[in-house]
Amino acid sequence: MPACSGLFWPFAKREVLVALKQTYPTEAAAEAGIGQRLGAFYASHAAPPADVAQATETAVRLYRTNVFPTMKIGWGTYVSQNGHTYATGCTRCHDDEHQTRTGTVLQDDCDLCHKKLE
Secondary structure: OOOOOOOOHHHHHHHHHHHHHOOOOOHHHHHHHHHHHHHHHHHOOOOOHHHHHHHHHHHHHHHHHHOEHHHOEOOOOOOOOOOHHHOOHHHHOOOOOOEOOOOOEOOOOHHHOOOOOO
16 A cells, blocks of 8 residues: 555555455455445545545445455465465366366466466
8 A cells, every 4th residue: 555644555555455355245245344344444544535435435345355255265275376386286186187176177278367468
C-alpha cells in the first residue's frame, strides 16, 4: 500500500490480513465483510475515507486472486509461492495426472494463472 500520512497506516497490513483470514460464504459476502471490518476499525482512527476505500479495494483484490472457498483454499492455506520453482507448489496437483471427480485432467500449465508478458 502506498505511504500515507495519518495514524492508521501502520496498522493497515495487520487489519487487511485479519479481514482476509476470515471465512466468508461467498465473494460478495467477503467484499462486504472486508469493507465492514476495515471501515469499523478505521472509523475510530479518523482515517481519511479515500484511504480506507483504497485499503478496502486492495484487500478485496487480494481476496479475489488468492482465496477460493469452493476449493477450500483460504488466505494462508498454502505457503508463499514466491520462488515456487524450488517447491512443488501448484504442481502437486496440476501435474497432468490428477483429475477432478468428473474426469477433467488438472493441467500442468502455468498460463492457467500466470499471463505471460508480451
